[in-house]
Amino acid sequence: MYRILIVEDTLAESDNLRALLSRYGAERGEQFAVEVMASALEFDERKPAADLVFMDIDMPGMNGMQAAEALRERDSETLLIFVTNLAQYAVHGYAVDTLDFMVKPVSYDDFSLRMDRAMRKLHKRTGATVTLPTADGTRIINVRDIAYVDILRHDLYYHIDGIAEPLRLRGSIKAAAEELGDDFVRISSSCLANMAHVRLIRQGSIVLSSGEELFFSRGCRKEALETLNAYVGRSL
Amino acid sequence: MPIPLMTVSLFTMCASLLRIVLGVLLITVPLPLRDGARARIPAVLAGLLCTYVFLLVVLLAPASETSGVGFFIGQLLTFSLLLIACVGAVLFVYDTNIWTALFCCSAGYTVQNLASGATELVWTLIGGASPRSVSFNSPERFMLSSLCTVVVYIAAYLLITRYLHREGLERIEDRSMILIMAVVILVIIGFDLVIKWLVEQGIGAGAMVFLRVFHGLACCFTLTMEFELLIRRRTEAERDTLQAVISQQEHQYKQSRETIAAVNARLHDIRHNIARLGAEEGLDSSLLKDMVREISIYDTKVRTGNEALDVVLSEKRLMLEREGITLTCVADGSVLSFMASADIYTLFNEIIDRIEPSKATSISLVVRKVLGSASIHIECNGHDLEAPWPEAVRGIIHRYGGTFSAGDREGLLQFSALFPAQ
Numbered sequence: 001m002y003r004i005l006i007v008e009d010t011l012a013e014s015d016n017l018r019a020l021l022s023r024y025g026a027e028r029g030e031q032f033a034v035e036v037m038a039s040a041l042e043f044d045e046r047k048p049a050a051d052l053v054f055m056d057i058d059m060p061g062m063n064g065m066q067a068a069e070a071l072r073e074r075d076s077e078t079l080l081i082f083v084t085n086l087a088q089y090a091v092h093g094y095a096v097d098t099l100d101f102m103v104k105p106v107s108y109d110d111f112s113l114r115m116d117r118a119m120r121k122l123h124k125r126t127g128a129t130v131t132l133p134t135a136d137g138t139r140i141i142n143v144r145d146i147a148y149v150d151i152l153r154h155d156l157y158y159h160i161d162g163i164a165e166p167l168r169l170r171g172s173i174k175a176a177a178e179e180l181g182d183d184f185v186r187i188s189s190s191c192l193a194n195m196a197h198v199r200l201i202r203q204g205s206i207v208l209s210s211g212e213e214l215f216f217s218r219g220c221r222k223e224a225l226e227t228l229n230a231y232v233g234r235s236l
Numbered sequence: 237m238p239i240p241l242m243t244v245s246l247f248t249m250c251a252s253l254l255r256i257v258l259g260v261l262l263i264t265v266p267l268p269l270r271d272g273a274r275a276r277i278p279a280v281l282a283g284l285l286c287t288y289v290f291l292l293v294v295l296l297a298p299a300s301e302t303s304g305v306g307f308f309i310g311q312l313l314t315f316s317l318l319l320i321a322c323v324g325a326v327l328f329v330y331d332t333n334i335w336t337a338l339f340c341c342s343a344g345y346t347v348q349n350l351a352s353g354a355t356e357l358v359w360t361l362i363g364g365a366s367p368r369s370v371s372f373n374s375p376e377r378f379m380l381s382s383l384c385t386v387v388v389y390i391a392a393y394l395l396i397t398r399y400l401h402r403e404g405l406e407r408i409e410d411r412s413m414i415l416i417m418a419v420v421i422l423v424i425i426g427f428d429l430v431i432k433w434l435v436e437q438g439i440g441a442g443a444m445v446f447l448r449v450f451h452g453l454a455c456c457f458t459l460t461m462e463f464e465l466l467i468r469r470r471t472e473a474e475r476d477t478l479q480a481v482i483s484q485q486e487h488q489y490k491q492s493r494e495t496i497a498a499v500n501a502r503l504h505d506i507r508h509n510i511a512r513l514g515a516e517e518g519l520d521s522s523l524l525k526d527m528v529r530e531i532s533i534y535d536t537k538v539r540t541g542n543e544a545l546d547v548v549l550s551e552k553r554l555m556l557e558r559e560g561i562t563l564t565c566v567a568d569g570s571v572l573s574f575m576a577s578a579d580i581y582t583l584f585n586e587i588i589d590r591i592e593p594s595k596a597t598s599i600s601l602v603v604r605k606v607l608g609s610a611s612i613h614i615e616c617n618g619h620d621l622e623a624p625w626p627e628a629v630r631g632i633i634h635r636y637g638g639t640f641s642a643g644d645r646e647g648l649l650q651f652s653a654l655f656p657a658q
Contacts, residue, residue: 091538093566094604101564109597110562113617116648117600200608201656203637207608219269225639225656232606233613233641233652 001031002122005050007043007067008036008083009059013104017054017083020111027112030119040067050078052118057084068096079118120234130179132158134167141167143183147208148193149176161197161210185227188217195231251378253288255351255385257281260322260344262392266400267330267340280325287321288314308433315429316421319345338413342420343396343462349424350455351388355381356431357448360441396459416462424458427451478631485585486578489544492551499554540603542569544577548584549601559593567603571610574655575636583632587651590625591616596649610638610655617648 004021008014014036025032035050037043040062043053053071057064068080082090082101090101099121100114128143145161151173157166177184177192184192193206193214200207205215206228216224270276295310295317319341326337359380431447439447507528514524538549545567553563572580591599595618602613625642633640633653640653 091540091565091567094568094602098566100566100600100602103562103564107562107597109617110564113598113600113615113648117615198607201654202608203656203658218265222268222639225654226641228607229611229639229652229654230641232609232611232654233650235606 001033002051003049004032004034005043005048005053006034006036007040007053007059007064008056009038010056013056013083013106014038016106017111020106020108021115023108024112024115028119040064043067044070047074051122052079052081054081054083057082057090065096068093068098072096079121081114081118124183124235128181132167132169134169139167143180144194144196146180146194147197147210147212148187148191148214149173149180149184150191151176152190159210159212183231185224185231186220187214187224188220195228198228201225201228248378249288249292250285251381253285256318256322256345256348257284258385258389259346259348259351259392260326260341262347262389262397263340263343263400264326264330265397267326267332267336270329270331273329276329280328284318284321284325288318291317308429311429311432312421312426315425319417319421319425335411335413338417339462342413342417343459346420346424346455346458346462347388347392347396348385349428350392350452350459351385352381353428353448353451353455354388355384357445357452358384360444360448396463412465416458416465419461420458423454424451427454478628478635481586481628482578482582482632485582488585489547489578489581492581493543493547496547496550538565538567540565540567540569542572542580544580545569545572545584545603548581548588552584552588556588556593556599561591561593561596561599563588563599563601565601565603567601568605569603571603571605574610575632579632579635582628586626586629587614591649606654608657612651612653614651615648 006014006017008017018034018036021032021034024030035048037046037048040055040059043055044062044067055064055068064082064084068082071078071080076097080093080096080098082093082098083104083106084090084101085104090098093101099118102110102114129140130143130146132139132141141158141160147159147161149156149158151157151171154170154172155168156171156173156176157168159166173190173192177186180192180194183195185195187193187206191214193208197208197210198206199209204221205213207213291314295314296307322341322345323334323337326332326340327334330337332340355377359377362380428451431444431451434447435444510524510527538546538553540546540549546569549563549565549567553565556563575583588599596616597618599614599616602611604611625640629640633655636655637658638653638655640651642649642651644650
């Protein structure tokens, strides 16, 4: 169940959003715990935990944009969608990492398009794990902690955040790619990188959060950039 | 009676084949490899060696002497057929078409011939002796040949390979490649063999130097001609088409910019008048608020930090609004500052024009910096991907070193473009 918060001072608008959420949940088989707050001030004071916040911009006292800025100072994870009749302000929503905005009165088509994107991001957060039978025993590793995997003479090396030495095990890069899933991109015939760890995409390489730079092989570059493009598109 | 085959050792044969292969490789570097290339490459090398031996046995062995016309024709046929075999080899290893393979082989062969001609020239210049005294299998000769090859190939790498790497060697669909191939066979290979034949006939060193310089110039001219005819003509044609679209759109962009400025100025006046009416006449403020809300539909102002993006989005939003389609944009236009205004206007115009108003109901557009790269992401519901994206979209994105993908899933059209950091 996902926690949804509606910050909206007009009752009719918050009721409309509740109804849209209820219809969306029924159609997509999702369950939501919905809470409504009538002011941005209350939201800022109570600091409630939520997976997704629908935020009105034009509210008395503290406006939605200010509340979003305050939210981002303490939390970069909560998804945010503006619901507004002030479209010109919401264009700058990238500054507070908003997913998108919807113009009032919100129609179901407008709602479902943006909700689909939000749900794709929320589903991705559920962390998958892999079991790695290493020489020191079996390790269970969260996939999102794996920065990259490379292969040297039939030995796979899993480079994992927080573990100084890479974990070594026998296997093929193809099998590793299948096991690790869609968030990994093939950089070369001997290397897979976790796109969640990428901090910079260059024409010929990627830089990971650890500062390591992995270079595309000539044969993989075009496809790798396309995969990264699709990943960025999915994560926006 | 000398047997030509005996004058050519297996080692020399392998070395000369290797030079041809490396010459072709200098040109094929940007091409994508076929699946299983690791197995294909040794097979191709073995195949080329067998072909070479076969051609030597069939075409050169029957010749009675190395200075005869029969031997000269045999050599011309051998190297011409080897060139054609190289085309087959390129097609076998690389995922490309016959015209591109012809281009690569003729250019690669010309580079190899240039290196071979340079060897002959330098050998004559430093030897000073009669060219007839040349021992083709001497270690000095092999060293000089290797040195000339390295120098010429490095120059070719710097001038040609790097250019191809940067600009790409896309599929060539130009049948005039056959003509280029004929020129290479006749002018480059033929000329080279004629010089060698003249040497056999006892030509003087001075005349040989003269002919070799001309042979070198012919090689350079052929290479230049190939690139002029193919790559430049192709890219220029693409650029012309793209430029025509952009010029057309640039005119539209200027008009739109003026129209939008006029609409916004008028809207500002109306708002000002409403506010004045409210203050002076004491009209009901809720009624006035409703009026302001009503006219805000015509508020076309989209301020993203990039004027071209503002104009195109404002214009499109107004048009889509009329069709009952919502367009929302979360856009940091400054991330597109590396693009020319006309390109931005054309790109977004072409993308949004692909969306059919009768099918779509809502469009979401995001432009922002992600992972150090400029990213454009557009989603549209109730739509599917029918025709391929216009060349202008592809051309503009590729011109800025970007990549894009588009797809539809369950009636949701998604378009993403990414411009990696330079």
